[in-house]
Amino acid sequence: xKFIKELLxxxxxxxxxxxxxxxxxxxxxxxxxxxxxxxxxxxxxxxxKLGSIERGDIVVIDKRYAGDDDIIKRIVGLPGEKxxxxxxxxxxxxxxxxxxxxxxxxxxxxxxxxxxxxxxVLGDNRIVSNDSRYLGPVKKEYIKGTSNIILFPFNKIGKA
Numbered sequence: 001x002k003f004i005k006e007l008l009x010x011x012x013x014x015x016x017x018x019x020x021x022x023x024x025x026x027x028x029x030x031x032x033x034x035x036x037x038x039x040x041x042x043x044x045x046x047x048x049k050l051g052s053i054e055r056g057d058i059v060v061i062d063k064r065y066a067g068d069d070d071i072i073k074r075i076v077g078l079p080g081e082k083x084x085x086x087x088x089x090x091x092x093x094x095x096x097x098x099x100x101x102x103x104x105x106x107x108x109x110x111x112x113x114x115x116x117x118x119x120x121v122l123g124d125n126r127i128v129s130n131d132s133r134y135l136g137p138v139k140k141e142y143i144k145g146t147s148n149i150i151l152f153p154f155n156k157i158g159k160a
Contacts, residue, residue, distance in 0.1 A: 023049060023050075024048070024049055024050060025046055025047065025048050025049065026046075026047050026049070027044050027045070027046060027047070027151060028044070028045050028046075028047045028060050028070070028072070028147060029042065029043070029044050029045075030042065030043040030044075030045065030072055031069060031072075032071075032128075033125055033128050034071070034072075034073070034123030034124070034125050034128055034129035034130065034131070035058070035072055035073070035074070035123055035124045035125060035129075036124065036125040036128075037103060037124060037125070038058070038074075038101060038124045038160055039058070039072065039124075039150070039160060042152075042153075043150055043152060043153065043156065044150070044151045044152035045058075045072075045147045045148075045149060045150050045151060045160065046147060046149040046151060047060050047144060047145045047146070047147045048145050048146050048147065048148075048149075049144065049145040050145070051145075051146065053075055053078075053119065053140070053143060053146060054075065054078075055075055055076065055077075055078055056074065056075060056101070057074070057075045057146045057148070058072060058073070058074055058075075058146065058147050058148055058160055059072070059073060059074070059075055059119075059121065059143050059144070059145065059146055059147065060072055060143070060144040060145060060146075060147055061073060061121065061138055061142050061143055061144065062142045062143075062144055064142055065135065065138055065139075065142040066130065066135055070144065071130075072147065073121035073122060073123050073129070073131050073132075073138075074101055074102075074121060074122055074123070074124060075119050075120075075121055076090065076092070076097065076099075076120050076121060076122050076132075077092060077112070077114050077119060077120025077132075077137075078114065078119060079114050079115065079116050079117060079118055079119065079140075080114060080115075080116060081093055081113075081114050081120075082094070082111055082112070082113050082114075083111070083112050083114065083120045083132075084109060084110060084111035084112065085106050085107070085108045085109045085133075086108055087108065088105055088106050088107075088108065090106060101124045102122060102123075102124050102125075102126050103124065103125065103126065104125060104126040104127035104128075105126060105127065106122070106126045106133075107126070107133060109133045112132070112136075112137060114137050115137070117139055117140045117141070118137035118138065118139055118140070119132075119137060119138045119140065119143065120132045120137055120138075121138050147160070148160045
């Protein structure tokens with residue numbers, strides 16, 4: 001009986017940590033160069049699994065959307081919006097989108113009308129990013145959460 005009393009606090013801690021990582025927040029590793037200049041390969045960030053998704057948010061997308069691994073992209077288009085790119089200018093609902101994160105030539109793409117549960121995502125490094133221009137809109141069910149806090153490398157700790 002004494003052994004169980006001594007072990008109980010450790011079991012509670014493990015259960016709480018597992019619940020927090022499963023349902024609220026967990027670390028994620030950036031893989032690849034599609035978010036360069038904002039995020040580099042190997043960065044570690046916190047993925048927040050609760051809350052709303054807004055334009056400009058960095059999100060982690062489940063591998064069911066893109067293939068072998070989860071991917072990290074930025075939200076550009078929100079549910080119900082029309083998104084297109086002509087002459088390397090992005091338009092949302094026929095208005096110019098001021099793109100403050102992307103760099104490199106954004107290839108033109110035809111207008112896409114997003115459904116109620118769909119988002120249009122782009123990588124910041126437009127030259128190498130495999131995103132909604134090629135893969136189509138992302139369904140909300142594939143978005144694991146938002147990620148805007150860098151934990152590693154230590155000289156980059158803070159908001160992305």
